Amino acid sequence: MNKSIFIAGILCFLSQSLYYPLQKVISQSIDKPPTIDSNTNNLVNPVSLNFKDVFNQFGDNAERLYQHYGTFALEFLKEYKIEGLALLEKHGREMANLYPLINYRDIFRLYSNPDNNKNNLHIFSPETLATFYTTFGDEGVKYIANNPENFFLINEDKERGIELINLANEKGDMVFSLIRKHGIAFARLYDKDVLDIVIKFQEDGLLAIKEYGEKAKVLFNLFTDDDIFYQVIKTYGHKQTIPIIYLFYDNKDFNSQIYNYLKTTSAYGWVSYWWYGIETSAADAQSDTAIRRENAQRAIHLIFELGNDFIDRFEILDINNVKEEAITTITNKLRNFFISDIERVSRKRIRQEDITFQDKLFAGLDILGFVPIGSGISKVAKLAAKGAQFARTTKGFRGLVHLTEDLVETYGDDAVQFVAKYGDDGIRVLKATDGKILKLSQQYGDDTVRYLTKYGPDAGNVIEKYGDEVLLLARQYGDDVVKYTMLYGDDGLRVIQKYGKDVVLLSTLYGDDVIKLSAFYGDDIIPCVSKYGSSGVQVIGKYGNDVMQLAKKHGDDVIKYVGMYGDDGIKLARKGKVGLLVMRFIPPKVFSRCIKFVKYGLVASILFTFATHPIAFLSGLIKALSWLFGTNPVVVATVLGLIITFLLIRFLKKFKIILKPFFIFFFLSRKLRMVTRPLQNLRDTEVQK
Structure with a gap:
């Protein structure tokens, strides 16, 4: 009987001692991915x-991203390495x-x-963006990323989009x-050409193109510089x-009834010569065009x-x-106009318009929707109109609206074309570089404008x-x-x-600082920063x-633990492998309380940890042994429990004479409680009555 009680007490003690360490080691949250310790060989989790x-x-970075985004993050890192890390850090969610939804x-x-404005992509739901990308690809996404309103135009119908x-x-x-x-x-x-038409003829030109399409465009292209054509359109x-x-x-055969009639009169040759300066025979010999x-x-x-x-x-x-x-209905006024030099009808003349070219340019751009309502127009509108020929974006047209005469006088006509291409950014860069950008962009290409816009005149x-040395690298690496x-500079x-x-x-x-540190410490920086990120830097x-x-001597995780514990971490890292094992496997809260005893030596610090936090110490010990032997923590905990049980039994056998009175007292107390329980129940019943 005594032996059974003795063994039961030992098992009770062991179960209480090992339950919490084992729970911390092997338990995992069901709601989120399990934690992967990148410094241990985790044989439980197949991930x-x-x-x-x-x-x-990628060390800690991989662990953190896996916790947030699951195996998708790991697949992404596996495929795209540091490029994948950069994208996950910025746009992971x-x-x-x-x-x-898409691979x-x-x-x-x-x-x-x-070319994609990533912040605008976040406006759309994942399902919407995935469907749009599948349908229209990179080209379509480019236009909704830069202006989300374009989504409704493109997505309305696939063929139209x-x-x-x-x-x-x-x-x-x-x-x-x-x-x-x-x-x-x-x-x-x-x-x-349509832009020129709308600028010159404004609403009349726009409405004609919209209503009559290519045929109206042909006529405007032929007579856009003809003042009489302009007056006819504006009047009627x-x-x-x-x-x-x-x-x-x-009617290339010229078979109009009116002109067939006029050909029968003596006025036809006179009209041809008077209006067009050519003889009738010459007119007949011309090409169809x-x-x-x-x-x-x-x-x-x-x-x-x-x-x-x-x-x-x-x-x-x-x-x-x-x-x-029919020709028989032609009025006498029309007939007399051609056959009489004396009789003339009163001719309706165009009204005199006090409209400047600047007004026409602004009105044309406003009609087309290229400039915001209420914008002003500069005095150098003729040059701006010349620049409009090169504008392919609304940004370019708006830049032309803000172009000033001073800029054109200072930097020449090239400034007009430059602003037409780059808009307000072009104006800012022109001023910031005192016109130097004109030469740079001509010599090195359009990218120079973007660099100066982002980083300034320097x-x-x-x-x-x-x-070209720096520009080639910028095109390759960003x-x-x-x-x-x-x-x-050179470094x-x-x-x-x-x-x-x-x-x-x-x-x-x-x-x-990553660039600077790479210059100082060479090849070791990129692996460390890839693992530990800004903390490592x-x-x-x-x-x-x-x-x-120390990292070269004991492993990269020295950087991790020095980042966690600061000066105390660097002191313990100098103790070698044992110090690193302590930092690696003792929980941070416990470590922070016990690290102050490291000044008395590493052994003293470990003993103090065991004395004050035995459960945390056992948990760390199980992790350390699991890492050393490359086995499952559950197996290590089980073996450790059996060893402790064996040692306790051996210990208790030697000191059973000392401990036996305590077990006898415990047994007698339990018997006495069982005997007195009926009397206590009877007393309680009488009290209730």
């Missing part, structure tokens, strides 16, 4: 085996939400495209503004004039001279259906100094190459040339060569 290389390369390769293309994307690729993103305001048919026709409008003029233009143009010009002159008397001779249903009335000095060359350029895109991306993520920056030497 640690499947992505062993990922955890070895949004990218994880897109998976598995991680498409997600990488979506978020690594420098693809057409819009092709139009935008061909003519610039301004087509979306045109479509919103004037429809897709007008956007199809839009080019620099496009609806009454364009169909009639096109009827004459399209010239004849068609002259026919249209005759119609323009007739409308100008006769006005409504001539226009009323036609019934206009649409531009393809214009009916000319970027221009870097480009002048290093030329715009920040220019920034780091500005900061660190920065040398580091980037040696370590490439990895060092640029890590510097962008974890601070500019801070530790190396603070402790320098001291911590780097």
Whole structure:
């Protein structure tokens, strides 16, 4: 009996002693991915085996990203390495939400495209963005990333959306503004000629192009510089004039009833010579193209001279259906105009308009939707109109609106084309560099404007100094190459040339010091920063060569624990492998309380930890043994429990004489409680009565 009680007491003690350490070691949360200790060989969780290389390369960063985004993050890191790390750090949540709606390769293309404004992508739900990307690809996403309003135009219909994307690729993103305001048919026709037409003829030109399409465009292109044509359009409008003029233009055989009639009179030769300066025989010998143009010009002159008397001779249903009335109905005024030098009808003249070219330019851009309502227009509108020929974006047109005469006088006509291309950014860079950007952009290309816009005038000095050397690296590894060359000069350029895109991306993520540290400590920096991120950068920056030497000697995780414990961590790391094991396997809260005893020696610190926090000590011991032997922590805990049980039994056998009275007292107390319990129950019953 005594032996049974003795063994039961031992088992009770062991179960209480080992329960909590085992619970901490092997229990995992059901609601989130299990924690993977990258410094241990975790044989329980298959994730640690499947992505062993990922955890070895990215350490704490991989652990943290896995906790947030699951195995998607590990797959992404495995495939795209440091590029994947950079994207996960910046856009991890949004990218994880897109998976598995689209595969991680498409997600990488979506978020690594420098033309996409990533912040605008977050406006759309993952389902919406995934469907749109699957339908329209990278080209479509580019336009909604830069202007989310374009989504509704493109996504309305697949075929129409693809057409819009092709139009935008061909003519610039301004087509979306045109479509919103004037429809897709007008956007199809839009080019620099249409821009000139709208600037000069304003609403009349716009409405004519919208209503009559390519046919109106042909006439405007032929006569856009003809003052009489301008006066005819502004006086009588496009609806009454364009169909009639096109009827004459399209009638290359010149078989109009009016002109058939005029040919029978002596006035025909006189009219031809008086208006056009050519003989009748010469007119007959011209090419079809010239004849068609002259026919249209005759119609323009007739409308100008006769006005409504001539226009009323036609019934206009649409531009393809214009009916000319019978010649017998021609009025005497029309007949007398051609056959009499004396009788003249009063000709309706164009009203005198006090409209400046500046007004026309602004009105044209406003009608097309390229400038915001209420914007001003500069005095140098003629030069701005010249620049409008080169503008392919709404940004370019708005820049032209803000162009000043002083800039053009200071930097020449090249400034007009430059602003048309880069908009307000071009104006700012022009001023910041005192015009130097004009030469740089011509010599090194459009990228220079972007660099100076992002990093200021000093970027221009870097480009002048290093030329194609720095620009080639920037095109390969990203715009920040220019920034780091500005900061660190020759050393920065040398580091980037040696370590490439990895060092640029890590510097962008974890601070500019990555470049500087790479210059000092060489190849060891990128692996450390890849594992420990900004914490690693801070530790190396603070402790320098001291911590780097310890990391080479004892392993990279020296940097991790020095980052956690600071000066105490560096002191313990100097104790060697044992000190590192203590930091690695003792819980941080316990370590922070016991580290103050390290001044008395490492052994004293360990004993104090065991005395004050036995459960935490046992938990750390199990982890350490599991790591040393490369086995499952449960197996280690079981073996350790059996060893402790065996030792306790051996110990108690030697001291059973001393301990026996305590067990006898415990046994007798229990018997006495059982005997007195009925009497206590009886007493309680009487009290209740």
